[in-house]
Amino acid sequence: MKITAAVTTAPKSRFELVELDLDEPRPDEVQVRLTACGVCHTDAVVRDQWYPTPLPAVLGHEGAGVVETVGSAVTDLAPGDKVVLSFNSCGSCRSCLNGHPAYCENFYTHNFSGRRPDGDTAFTQNGEAVSSHFFGQSAFATVSNVARRSVVKVDHDAPLELLGPLGCGIQTGAGAVLNVLNPEAGSSIVVFGAGAVGLAAVLASVVANATTIVAVDIVPSRLDLARELGATHTVDGRATDQVKQIKEITGGGAQYAVDTTGVAPVFRTMTDCMGVRGHAALVGASALGTESTIDIGTQLLSGQTISMVVEGDSNPQLFIPRLIDLYRAGRFPFDKLVKTYPMADINDAFEDSESGETLKPVVLL
Incomplete structure (x- = not known):
């Protein structure tokens, strides 16, 4: 099948819209015609080779669309079903079997290798392989063959042009709060970084009935939006007296506390600002080898816990429908973060994301 995809060919290069050949879905795959795909920081850092996904590649891992056909082993989905796409996992390792697929022992193979587990790619151009199956989906394409474990069925009236970011960025921020920290009603929480992930954490803190919600950022307009979405206090991230x-x-x-920035000094600030037996979550991605410090002499007495969190430690099959229900109930208005772009403007979407002009770009395919 001939399809159109946004292909990245080199670090920091612009995406190119090209025609590719898509093969037939394997027995455990679902062929999806994409409606939209969110732009995530992880797409940018993989494009720039922080993580070694082979290039050229079709990225995109916040897809939403409609099922075209299903592989012979897929019995619970059918053509015409609306779906949201999320990360992939093996389903058979200890973490997956314990209900924590975000910590799949084979996470790299299923999400970053650019190949199916057997080494094949779904996309080719003039007979040459183009990396596919990024997060099991490679959703910057008009049609893609997606791993079944990446596919979450949603209601027939679901707004697909909006829901893709639930597959990663929004799920990550909200899940860090609701699945990992699980703050009790009336508690205090501080969120470092008021981008899409951080603001999802703010929204989740409101859902959890935290009563002191502090947002920290260096962009005043983001802090204003954080207050609109439920933050009770804001702090300028450039202030020397943040702690x-x-x-x-x-x-x-x-x-x-939640650090969505992945910036080493911010991580240190987060550990310094917590109270006795505080619990913090790091969700921000950093380049491999990035290090930060903790004052272990002081913090030993605090009894604090620091969790490293991937994908909100969520089971997408359960958590994404939960977030959709909260959105429909008016309790999780993540749509206020979203701005849509036509596929032809995908490079503008990435530039606006990097500059902070747009919190959560969504490319319409």
């Missing part, structure tokens, strides 16, 4: 401010706001230190 002091946060401790004053939270009455001695935050009970919970």
Whole structure:
């Protein structure tokens, strides 16, 4: 099948819209005609080879669309079903069997290798392989063959042009709060970084009934939006007294914290601002080899916990429908973060994401 895809060929290069050949779906795959795909920071860092997915590649891992056909082993989906796409996992390792597929022991193979587990690619151009199956989906394409475990069925009236970001970025921020930190009603939480992931964490903190929600960022407009979405306090991330401010706001230190930035000094600030037995989650991606520090002499007495969180430690089959239900109930208005772009403007979407002009770009395919 001839399809159109946005292909990245080199670090920091522009995406090129090209015609590719798509093979037939394997027995455990679902062929999906994409409606939309969110733009995520992970797409940019893989394009720039922070992680070694082979190039050229079709990226995109926040897809949403309609099932075209299913492989012979897929019995629970049918052509015409609306679906949201998320990360892939093996389904058979200890983590997957324990209900934590985000920590799949074969996560790299199923999400970053650019190949099916058997080494084949779904896309070719003039007979040459183009990396596919990024997060099991490679959704910057008009049609893609997607791993069944990446596919989440949604209601027939679901707004597909909006829902793709639930597959990664929004799921990550919300899941860090609701699945990992699980703050009790009336608690305090501080969120570092008020981008799409951070604001999803703010929205989830409201859902959890936290009563002191602090957003930290260096962009005033993002802090304004954080307040609109439920943050009770904001702190300028450039301030030299951030820790002091946060401790004053939270009455001695935050009970919970999330770092969505992946910036080493921010991670240190997060550990310094927490209260006794505080629990923090790191979700921001950093280049391999990035290091930060913790004052272990002081923090030993705090009893604090730091969790490294991938994909909100969520089971997409359960968590994405939960977020959709919250959105429909008016309790999780993540649509306020989204701006759509036509496929021809995919490079503008990435530039606007990097500059911060758009919190969550979604490319319409």
